[in-house]
Amino acid sequence: MTSFRTLFFRSKPDASLSRARRAGKKSNPEMAHERFKFIRIFFVLGIVGLLVLLTGIVITLGPLNISVADSYSALLALFWPDHFSVDPLTSRVVWNIRFPRILGGIMAGFGLGICGSVMQAVLKNPLASPFTLGITAGAQFGISIAAVIGFSILGGPYFIIGNAFVCALLCSLFIIGLAAIKGASSENLVLAGIAVNYFFTAISQLLKYFASDEQLRLMTNWGMGDLAAFSWTNSELLLVIFVICIPLLMTKCWDLNIMTAGDETAKSIGVNAERTRIFIMVVSSLLVATIVCFMGTIAFVGLVAPHMARMVIGGDHRFLIPASGVLGALVLMSADAVGMNLIAPTIIPTGIMTSIVGVPFFMYLMMKGKRKEFWT
C-alpha cells in the first residue's frame, strides 16, 4: 500500500517543503494526506459510477434478443407510458426477469462485500468471509431437512428457502453463543465456526445418504449459487433487511478500525471488543442468511471484495465498508452477465462464473500487489 501511495504522492525534495512553510501552506505530509483523502472519496464515487454504467449495459444483454433501444424503452415505458411503446413480451422480460435479477445481484454482492469486510475486521483474519460462521452448513442442513424429512418451518413458497434462512441463522447464532460463553475472542469464534460447520455438514451428508433421487436433486439444486431465485418480492424482502442491517454496521465503522489493532488496544481506547464483535456477527449473520437462502453460496465475493478495496483505499472502514459493498456488487453482476451470455441460451450458475472470472482477476491483483507491498 505504501508504494501505491508513493506512486501517487511521491515526496518532493526538501526545497518544496521549505517553500510551502514559507508560504504558510500545509506541509508536505499534510498535502499527501489531503490527496489521499481525495483519492479515497474519488474511488468510492468512481466505482458507484461504474456500477450504474454497467447496470445500464447488462440490462441490454440476455438470451432473448432484445435491442438496446428496446430495453431502455421497456424501462422508460413504465414511467412514461405515453411516450414509449413496447410489445408486452419485451416489457415483461426486461422488467420482471432481467431487472430483478440485476437488482438481486447488486444487493447480494453489496451485502456479501460489506459482511466480508466487517467479518475480517472483527475476526482479525484476512481469510474470514461471511461464511466463516457456518452459514452455508446451516442453510444446507435446513434444506436437507425440508427435502428429506419434509419438515419446514415456513410453508408455501418458502418451504425450502424458509428452512435455509432459519437454520443458517440458528447455526451462526449457536456458534456466536458458544464463543460468547468462552469469551468472544476471534480465535474462539473461528474455531467454533469451523467445528460447528463440520457438524452440520455431517448431518446433511447423513440425510443425503438416505435420500431418494428426487430428494437429492432438490438438495443439490439449491446451493449452486444462482441469482435466478430473485423476483420482485424477494428483492423487496432483501431490501428491508438491508435498510435495517447496513446502517447498523456503518455506525460501528470507527470501532471496526480500532478492533483491527487487537482487543487490548480496543479496550484501552474505549471499545468493548467482545460486545462489538458479537453485535457485528449477529447483524451480518442476519444479512448473509437472507442473501444465502435465496441465492446459495457465493463465498468468493465476500472474501475478495474487501481485499480489493483495501488495496486501493486502505483500512478505514468509513470508506472500506461502502467500497467493499460496491466492488462485491460489481464482481457479482459482471460474473452473472458473463454466465448468462457466454454460451446462451444456457445459463451458467452465478457461483461458478464468479469464481471462474473472479479468481484469475484476484490472482492478478495479488501478484501485482505483492510487488507493491499491499500485503504485509
Add this chain to the structure above:
Amino acid sequence: MMIKLQAKSIVFGYTSNPILDDVNFEIAPSKLVTIVGPNGSGKSTLIKCIDRIAAPQGGSILIDRKDVTKMSRMDMARYLSYVPQSSVRIFPTNVFDTILMGRRPHIGWLGSDKDEKKVWDVLRLLDIERLAMSNFSELSGGQQQKVLIARALVQEAEVMLLDEPTSNLDIWHQLDVMNIIRDVVKKKEITAIMALHDLNLASYYSDRIIMMKKGKIMAAGDPHSVITEENIASVYRVEAAVRSLSDRPMIMPLRQIREARAY
C-alpha cells in the same frame, strides 16, 4: 500530597496463586512512575488491571477521586490511555489512521478537522510528521513505539499507562522513547505509569519507583530509596553494586544468589 491516581486493594488471579495480592498505592499528578520487578511479579498485569484490559477480581482505581472501575469503557478512555508493548497489524494501516484511532473517545461519527489537527500536532511534537502516510507495519520498532505513544497522546487522558515501552529497542531508541515520555509528562502535565524491566532506565528517568515481587509491592518511593543493594538482593535474588551517578542510583549486577533449598 495531591493524589492523581489511587489504587485500592487490587486483586487478580486465583486465591491459591494470586498474580496481584491486595495492591495499594497512590500517585501524585504529573509524575513519571515506573513499576519494576522480576518476571512474573505482576507488573504488566497491574498495568492491565488499572486499565481494565484484564478484569481484576477486586479493588478499585480512583482518578481525581472518581472511581474509573465503575465507568463505561468509553468514559474511562478519557481518563486513562494505554501504550501496548507492541502492536501487530493484520491489515495495513497508515500511521495517521493508527493515531487517529486514539480520538475515538472524543470523536463524532464522521470525524472532524479538529481531530485531524490534533493528530498533526502530536505527530509534530514527536517529530514523526514525515511518517504520517507510511504503513505502520513497515516502521522500525522505535518508530512503532513512538506511533503508539502518539495514539495514547491524542486520547488526551491525564494518566498514561505503558507496558515495557523499551523492551524491543536498542539503547539509542530506549533513551529516545524515555525522553519523549519524560517530556510529555512535564509539558502536558500528565502522569505516566510504566512497567519496565531495565532498573537503570527506571532509576534514571523515574520520579517514583514501585518494586514488586509475587504480586505484592515490596518497596516504593524515589529511586534512591528503592534501588538499594538490599532490595535487589531480596526481590531479584541478585547481588548487585549500587553506585550514585549524576545523582541517580545505578546498579551493576554481580552474581545470582542461590538460596539453599529444602528437599
